[in-house]
């Protein structure tokens with residue numbers, strides 16, 4: 148045997164020696180994974196199951212078509228109001244988020260991008276009750292909107308911006324540089340590259356961001372308490388007209404003494420959780436191609 | 438014959454590296470000019486200065502001149518410059534959209550065209566690139582699902598679709614089978630009637646087959662390999678092997694220009 152061949156043989160032995168331990172640690176990783184999966188499944192089933200059992204026991208078709216005041220009536224005003232608020236929030240957060248993300252991914256310098264990202268991250272971590280207070284002082288009082296769709300929606304919108312901006316930033320960044328180069332080499336300008344290439348290519352990511360931010364916004368309570376208050380009927384105006392929403396029904400009705408109020412709360416929880424569930428499934432389904 | 442592109446004392450550098458230095462050459466209209474040279478010698482960087490794609494990388498500092506029709510490329514509006522000087526990239530980079538949309542993307546940037554005008558442009562460009570037959574029944578197919586070689590030809594079609602005057606191709610046949618390859622070579626020969634072709638290739642046989650002139654780039658410099666002594670210099674050890682292959686295969690006439698003492702041209706066919 149030559150010297151190098153014997154070395155090779157030694158190395159082979161060395162590398163095979165620990166293999167049983169490695170088989171075990173390989174298994175261990177999977178066991179830990181399954182444990183966590185089990186825990187999460189249990190938690191989720193418990194929460195969703197609880198809401199489902201309580202909700203299904205109380206909900207009726209009539210609740211979807213009648214307005215209510217948190218102790219009597221239905222949920223129709225709260226369901227419509229939730230969508231109105233979220234829609235108003237999107238009106239603000241969608242353009243700001245989508246173009247902010249574009250700016251972060253494509254045009255910001257290391258410095259300006261860093262500053263903007265920091266601001267956005269700080270915004271995410273501001274407690275929603277503080278945002279609500281801000282909305283109350285600035286929008287409701289100072290700008291004289293009153294408790295309203297505009298005040299509540301804009302406050303929600305501020306909260307939605309970071310999600311849309313950061314997720315869409317990631318979707319733009321995932322588009323390979325060669326794709327941009329190809330467009331520039333054909334004579335495209337920055338606007339054309341942004342609108343005809345990046346925005347189109349990132350649409351799945353943007354859609355996911357929108358659905359995620361809707362489902363988060365729909366579950367907010369604290370900031371709406373100060374800006375939208377509650378309305379026993381539908382809201383049709385933009386300002387000086389409070390808005391109903393589902394989380395308020397849950398929060399308020401549970402504190403009421405009557406069993407019907409509790410039934411309203413459970414039903415509102417079920418409607419909310421199943422809508423959010425549906426939105427998240429939808430976003431997974433849309434994102435499935437990628 | 439007039440020079441459509443002239444490069445004068447071009448240098449490209451980053452903070453850490455001199456990528457090109459003192460490159461001078463000229464590219465006559467309606468010819469195929471080929472740039473050969475070892476990997477990393479700066480070929481792609483060189484042709485990217487022609488359409489100012491180097492502008493996309495602020496860390497690349499470009500000095501010296503590139504003239505297009507006698508005017509510095511700096512003086513052109515960059516969108517117009519890039520329409521007139523097309524580039525087929527070394528790595529196929531189709532857009533993740535349909536075959537049709539890939540080819541139609543460029544023309545739509547520059548003009549508002551009717552559907553039938555677009556159809557014509559797309560069909561013609563695909564035919565030129567020798568891809569039409571394979572995709573004509575399924576123009577809506579996602580370009581990412583094409584094979585590597587089909588993608589390469591799609592990128593050629595996409596570049597042709599904006600009707601450039603100069604077509605630069607960076608190793609356009611690296612992943613093609615011999616038949617598709619010879620079709621692209623025929624295309625280049627056909628194109629030079631109306632276009633000027635700049636080819637970068639590692640395939641010396643291909644360079645010899647199609648080129649009107651061949652430039653050798655080595656360590657960011659143009660090697661005047663026609664001068665007898667130059668290749669004896671120790672720094673050209675590796676380049677010598679390149680040139681031996683070149684010169685063995687081409688029965689060509691040569692011209693060496695001593696203007697600046699900077700460049701050498703090998704012309705096949707008619708001497709300028």
Ligand SMILES: Nc1ncnc2c1ncn2[C@@H]1O[C@H](COP(=O)(O)OP(=O)(O)OP(=O)(O)O)[C@@H](O)[C@H]1O
Nearest residue numbers: 451456475476477478479480481482483494497527
């Ligand atoms: N944007 C850039 N930033 C930094 N360095 C770069 C950049 N572009 C090219 N370079 C460097 O310039 C040198 C030449 O690269 P280039 O791609 O031009 O070589 P090439 O001759 O095309 O090689 P190949 O035949 O492998 O394609 C390389 O060392 C590369 O690292």
Ligand SMILES: [Mg+2]
Nearest residue numbers: 480481527607
């Ligand atoms: Mg290259």
